[in-house]
Amino acid sequence: MIFYFTGTGNSFAAAKAIAEADEPLISIAEAARKKEFTYELKNSARIGFVFPEYCSTVPEPVTAFIRSLEIHCRHPYVFAIITRGGVVSFAAGLLRHELAQRRIRLHYACSVRMPNNAVTYSDTPDESKQKRLFAAAEQKLSDIRETLRQRPVRPVRGGLMATVCQPVLCKSSSTVPFRAEDSCVSCGACARNCPDEAIRMEHGRPVWVKATCAFCHGCINRCPAGAIEYGTKTPGRRRYVHPDFQ
Ligand SMILES: Cc1cc2nc3c(=O)[nH]c(=O)nc-3n(C[C@H](O)[C@H](O)[C@H](O)COP(=O)(O)O)c2cc1C
Structure with missing residues (x-):
């Protein structure tokens, strides 16, 4: 197992x-x-x-x-x-x-x-x-x-x-800087995939409902529209998902 x-x-x-x-x-x-x-x-x-x-x-x-x-x-x-x-x-x-x-x-x-x-x-x-x-x-x-x-x-x-x-790490992994840009397609993948149940969809947009999370980077990397950013750190940066992962 x-x-x-x-x-x-x-x-x-x-x-x-x-x-x-x-x-x-x-x-x-x-x-x-x-x-x-x-x-x-x-x-x-x-x-x-x-x-x-x-x-x-x-x-x-x-x-x-x-x-x-x-x-x-x-x-x-x-x-x-x-x-x-x-x-x-x-x-x-x-x-x-x-x-x-x-x-x-x-x-x-x-x-x-x-x-x-x-x-x-x-x-x-x-x-x-x-x-x-x-x-x-x-x-x-x-x-x-x-x-x-x-x-x-x-x-x-x-x-x-x-x-x-x-x-x-737990203390520093604040969810506050996370945001969805206007390119968000409201698919809800971020909320569905979050292992921490830290994201909820409200009015078609993700809302981070916990102050900190596991910081797995799943939401930001797996967003099909590349719409999720983290403060000023991520605009312009590539995203990463393993090619065999849905
Ligand atoms: C919050 C966070 C911290 C990380 N810290 C390290 C680290 O200290 N050293 C390292 O080699 N990789 C670090 N990584 C990279 C991941 O360990 C690496 O990309 C891993 O293979 C991702 O696995 P996953 O696709 O199963 O989530 C970090 C990743 C995240 C999200």
């Missing part, structure tokens, strides 16, 4: 790439919305967590989900794949810590570089760089898929830095 969280599809693509045939893929956002926190698995089942790195830490919806998670399984094999747009992070250590609180041991974690989706911070790579990143990521994910079949056990260390970064 693989639990995934994604804003723009990289982590979903990574989860699909490493999944075994018929292995269930569970969206953390959807499961949390439906309050589905209890899972019964057969002995020695494998459990994966796939999510993006946010400011060197774990997205808050992922840690919130793990804090409610009840897994009934004897001797599970647990791994994590963290997608990132740049530098290697401390996120795996925080994940190890959160899982340990639920008495779940993390056996293996690694990260895969994919295009950066944080367009409020910096531009996403152009198409030719994206192609190179996808090719390298595809190769790495195929290697990871093989490696995971051996159920490797590698100690995951650290996490203190990620613990510090997470509340800072």
